[in-house]
Amino acid sequence: MKITKYYKHAKTSGQSRLAKWILVTIAILFLGLFLLLPLIAVFTEALRNGIRAYVASFTTPDTISAIRLTLITTAIAVPLNLVFGVAAAWAIAKFDFRGKGILITLIDLPFAVSPVVSGLIFILLFGLHGWFGPWLTEHNIKIVFAIPGIVLATTFITFPFIARELIPLMQSQGTEEEQAALVLGAGGWRTFFRITLPNIKWGLLYGVILCSARAIGEFGAVSVVSGHIRGQTNTLPLHIEILYNEYDFVGAFSVASLLTMFAFVTLLIKSIVEWKFSKDLQEYSNDSNRS
Amino acid sequence: MSIEVRNISRMFGTFAALRNVSLKIPSGELVALLGPSGSGKTTLLRIIAGLDFADPGSGPILFHEDDVSNHDVGERQVGFVFQHYSLFRHMNIFENVAFGLNVRPRKSRPDKNDLKERVLKLLKLVQLERVAQLYPSQLSGGQRQRVALIRALAVEPKILLLDEPFGALDAKVRKELRQWLRRLHDEMSITSVFVTHDQEEALEVADRIAVLNAGRIEQEGTPEEVYDNPANPFVCDFLGSVNLFHCRVHNDRLHIGESELTEVSPGHTEHSSVVAYVRPHDIEISRTPHKDAIQSRVVHISTAGPIAKIQLIRLDTNEMVDAEITRQHYKQLQLRSGELVFINLHNPRVFVHDYVI
Numbered sequence A: 001m002k003i004t005k006y007y008k009h010a011k012t013s014g015q016s017r018l019a020k021w022i023l024v025t026i027a028i029l030f031l032g033l034f035l036l037l038p039l040i041a042v043f044t045e046a047l048r049n050g051i052r053a054y055v056a057s058f059t060t061p062d063t064i065s066a067i068r069l070t071l072i073t074t075a076i077a078v079p080l081n082l083v084f085g086v087a088a089a090w091a092i093a094k095f096d097f098r099g100k101g102i103l104i105t106l107i108d109l110p111f112a113v114s115p116v117v118s119g120l121i122f123i124l125l126f127g128l129h130g131w132f133g134p135w136l137t138e139h140n141i142k143i144v145f146a147i148p149g150i151v152l153a154t155t156f157i158t159f160p161f162i163a164r165e166l167i168p169l170m171q172s173q174g175t176e177e178e179q180a181a182l183v184l185g186a187g188g189w190r191t192f193f194r195i196t197l198p199n200i201k202w203g204l205l206y207g208v209i210l211c212s213a214r215a216i217g218e219f220g221a222v223s224v225v226s227g228h229i230r231g232q233t234n235t236l237p238l239h240i241e242i243l244y245n246e247y248d249f250v251g252a253f254s255v256a257s258l259l260t261m262f263a264f265v266t267l268l269i270k271s272i273v274e275w276k277f278s279k280d281l282q283e284y285s286n287d288s289n290r291s
Numbered sequence B: 001m002s003i004e005v006r007n008i009s010r011m012f013g014t015f016a017a018l019r020n021v022s023l024k025i026p027s028g029e030l031v032a033l034l035g036p037s038g039s040g041k042t043t044l045l046r047i048i049a050g051l052d053f054a055d056p057g058s059g060p061i062l063f064h065e066d067d068v069s070n071h072d073v074g075e076r077q078v079g080f081v082f083q084h085y086s087l088f089r090h091m092n093i094f095e096n097v098a099f100g101l102n103v104r105p106r107k108s109r110p111d112k113n114d115l116k117e118r119v120l121k122l123l124k125l126v127q128l129e130r131v132a133q134l135y136p137s138q139l140s141g142g143q144r145q146r147v148a149l150i151r152a153l154a155v156e157p158k159i160l161l162l163d164e165p166f167g168a169l170d171a172k173v174r175k176e177l178r179q180w181l182r183r184l185h186d187e188m189s190i191t192s193v194f195v196t197h198d199q200e201e202a203l204e205v206a207d208r209i210a211v212l213n214a215g216r217i218e219q220e221g222t223p224e225e226v227y228d229n230p231a232n233p234f235v236c237d238f239l240g241s242v243n244l245f246h247c248r249v250h251n252d253r254l255h256i257g258e259s260e261l262t263e264v265s266p267g268h269t270e271h272s273s274v275v276a277y278v279r280p281h282d283i284e285i286s287r288t289p290h291k292d293a294i295q296s297r298v299v300h301i302s303t304a305g306p307i308a309k310i311q312l313i314r315l316d317t318n319e320m321v322d323a324e325i326t327r328q329h330y331k332q333l334q335l336r337s338g339e340l341v342f343i344n345l346h347n348p349r350v351f352v353h354d355y356v357i
């Protein structure tokens, strides 16, 4: 805080002004090259044949089915991870138990492993020749190359987002407020819903946003387990790839622009939440400094 | 409601935080758990509250004859004030105080107007009506502490447990609040236990004091008892500053070198090596040379405050001695630093090694 102020108010000499401009120019060029240009490219390509072709590419049955599948997958994976993430973070932050270190490492596993490998693990487990394959065929259950596989892979890949966000937050908040509630006669559930949850709400929302963004955009693991059955097991990112490989550039970029717009919305919500969240955190640290 | 714990032990891994602690707290008393950091005060308080549990094999925890050791924290219905207040930061002050009433089962929950009235009454009691709509982070430390206290009292507990309630406050606020706590305790018929590591606080407000050290209760009694008749050197040392003199006991008197000093209470056996613990205000300073006194030199005099503090150095052993005399006496003596004086001891507590003789 102090340092930035100091720099802002300091009289910049000719030399440092030059350095400043060079640095800013580099940053802008870099951003332009790697972020803005692709963005422009996506929308110009998508609108190349006019707005009508752009809209039309959303109404093909395959695109509609891809949108539906992506939404379904996200709608299942995110709530699942919400519950898992809160439970895991709660256990890690508020209790001492054996194997805590292992649990923390396991939570990070999906980040550490390449998504393609994650996908292959599911094939290995549930594929036709996988460990549970024969049993699954016997009972006529399809996981790999079907929606359950896609949901599983997405859930696995996006698992760390919420837990990772909550663990440090919950650790810093400690357990005294919950204990105070328990002494006052609130039961376990009530303590959770009235004390724990309100205290982590912004962190939780932040985690949910990151998790959703990844669930919608996940490509690698899903690509391995989906089987690319058009109109059935294609999510949006897979659909884009197929369209592109079939030289339907307008279609590919139109669908891509959809994902891009979703990214914008995510960023917007994320900044709002971040701002709220940091205010909460600050308030908390003020709190603990004063007491 | 009286409280009694019997043979409570608590291990954390291989570390014994409490060893065989037994304590009886009569109904309606205000009792202080006094001890240095890490002595197990918080652990004992949490076990009484039900926030922590004693090791298997420990004795019962009795609230008015009922064994509550298997009851959940919520069932025990005690009020607990945490060291760092632990107010609910996302609720305003009113909601904080109302929480305990709001989470009651429907049939015993007061209706809206009744609840509001009760909370406002409590807020008025601690002069915080004005801040009812503010959030904990907007309050000063002293205000937060008072909110924590009335939040615990809102559910009308029969037992109030306080963990270093004034620990984080400055000296003046501390003093005000502890006297206020004493009055509050007397007004409500409640049994209170408060943890502190401040002996002055314990001596000033408590009816009884339990002195803890390394997971054990060293002594339990009224403030006068523990101050005037400490059971062992630890208690003596912990309850205020004290000077140590290595002496001999002979013919019911303390001897140092050739000097025959003060009497010890009769019945003491002869012993060639004892330690006499003497409080600074029990050191007598005199300018008249005397064979039966310890010759010392005045090193430093500090007269700020109600008493004069004199620091002396013994000529025989070069050990430091702290003495406290009234300002009046100090004026009469007209002491100067560097001067030679003669000191005698009063009310010595005599211990052989670690045992009382």
Ligand SMILES: Nc1ncnc2c1ncn2[C@@H]1O[C@H](COP(=O)(O)OP(=O)(O)OP(=O)(O)O)[C@@H](O)[C@H]1O
Pocket: B012, B016, B017, B035, B036, B037, B038, B039, B040, B041, B042, B043, B044, B197
């Ligand atoms: N959950 C725990 N796990 C491990 N050790 C603990 C735990 N709680 C307390 N202890 C240990 O038990 C001992 C007693 O702790 P306790 O909090 O009761 O001390 P205290 O008398 O309240 O000290 P203070 O005045 O510093 O608050 C300490 O040495 C502490 O390290």
Ligand SMILES: [Mg+2]
Pocket: B041, B042, B043, B163
């Ligand atoms: Mg403590």
